[in-house]
Amino acid sequence: MFLFKGKEFVKIEPDKFIEDMNLTCDIYYRYKDELFLVINRPIITVETINKIKKLDATYDGIYIESKYLNHVLKEFYQRKTDENYAILDSYYENISLKSQEIMESVEYTSTIPMKITEELSEEICEMVINISAASIIQLINNVRKADEYLFMHGTNVGIINGLIGKWINLDKEDIARLVKLGLLHDVGKFKVPPQILYKPAKLTEQEFEVIKLHPVFSYEIAKRSNEKDADVLNGIRSHHEKINGTGYPDRLKNDEIPLFGRITTISDIYDAMISKRVYKDAHSPFEVLDEFSQGRFSNLDLNIVNVFLDNMPIELIGKPVLLSDGSIGKILYINSANFMYPIVETNGEIVLTNEKLKCVAMYNV
Ligand SMILES: [Fe+2]
Incomplete structure (x- = not known):
């Protein structure tokens, strides 16, 4: 968080700006203790992205007002998801059809x-x-x-x-x-x-x-x-x-x-x-990991349970997550002694989640 002229600003990675995004906030770059306007309320173009990247590399980072961060992130992940989803969905569609064919054959013959x-x-x-x-x-x-x-x-x-x-x-x-x-x-x-x-x-x-x-x-x-x-x-x-x-x-x-x-x-x-x-x-993956680690299901092969507990957290690191206050965070660390409450970055701050501010679900990975 960075205070400038009475307002709260937050640093944002340049790769969060995607072509055609229509933003309601101004974008600034920081040099020492001051912010300078890059562009106001832009529709993001390739030129804007290049300019942002250049300023980010030359000065002390790109900033927007904190109150707009969630909006920008939602827009970013939505666009990313739309791209990925088309591929994933076609995979799954095909898989569902074949699986249906198999089940029908078993059912009738x-x-x-x-x-x-x-x-x-x-x-x-x-x-x-x-x-x-x-x-x-x-x-x-x-x-x-x-x-x-x-x-x-x-x-x-x-x-x-x-x-x-x-x-x-x-x-x-x-x-x-x-x-x-x-x-x-x-x-x-x-x-x-x-x-x-x-x-x-x-x-x-x-x-x-x-x-x-x-x-x-x-x-x-x-x-x-x-x-x-x-x-x-x-x-x-x-x-x-x-x-x-x-x-x-x-x-x-x-x-x-x-x-x-x-x-x-x-x-x-x-x-x-x-x-x-x-x-x-x-259930969220965090609840599932927590229940497995607490041994809620008895008489399982613990070696295989541990394969889950060792690997799933690694897969989730760096991924966006929806928090219980509606904000979007990024998973930074999942402690194997406390799967329920990962450390996340949200609203420009590093937060250890807890009962009041929980990770509810992964956000459109
Ligand atoms: Fe079964």
Whole structure:
């Protein structure tokens, strides 16, 4: 923050100005303790951008009045997002269509179309490798509507499996296998009677026993559809096992649960948490990291949980975030002892967020 002639000014990076922005504020450059006008209320042109960059490099930075900062940032991120979004959206559109085709085939013929499943796994694998995790997570949340949960859940678990595969440095082929496993893990739910699957009230013990069969159904459908990969098959079957042996269907323990299955368990939980559902809003990545680090979900493979806790914060650093007072900040640092309250830069100040000023959601990454 810089006080000049009774007004508060804030430094702004020149790259926040984009061609065609129509700004309501004046832009200044600073030299020692004084501000000099660069241009007033401009429509930003290439020439203005070049001038701003030159003055920024020559003098002591570019400034605008603090009260306009949020407006400029919103405009900036909106334009950036529009560009990125067109690419991401077309990715996701294509992925949704293929995923729908797979699910419909399972629903009506109880077989998985393997060729299209493999194509889709490879496409998701490419996306995961080439696009930042923060954008992918944001995309999953933005595109999916609450009522599409069951329909898109397999795809999202496939995507998150892919991210974990990338983080643990698997090669491309293995990432694609993990993605495929995610896509298929719940196909057996089509065999569960809808009155049980969608029952709005608490399930009876017998009903829950039926639900518990779905990993076996998924496994059998995949096997019958000619899936030969044992890691994929066993991963599908074991995605509800728990480290202490209390899971289902085979009550496996610790290392008896295949690695691919242990990974999918965590992606499954993660997707359920970050998804907007009819009965709940999506959680912010900070809440999810916090819940994982507090051990809210018992009997998970802590090594894989830690892969999340180690990698997700890195992906979020430097990204824009919406704060609870409506301002936009930039994530500077996420402390592993306190995932809920990152250090952010907002309104030209470095702030340790807290219960009163929280990070609500990532802002159009
Ligand atoms: Fe499941």
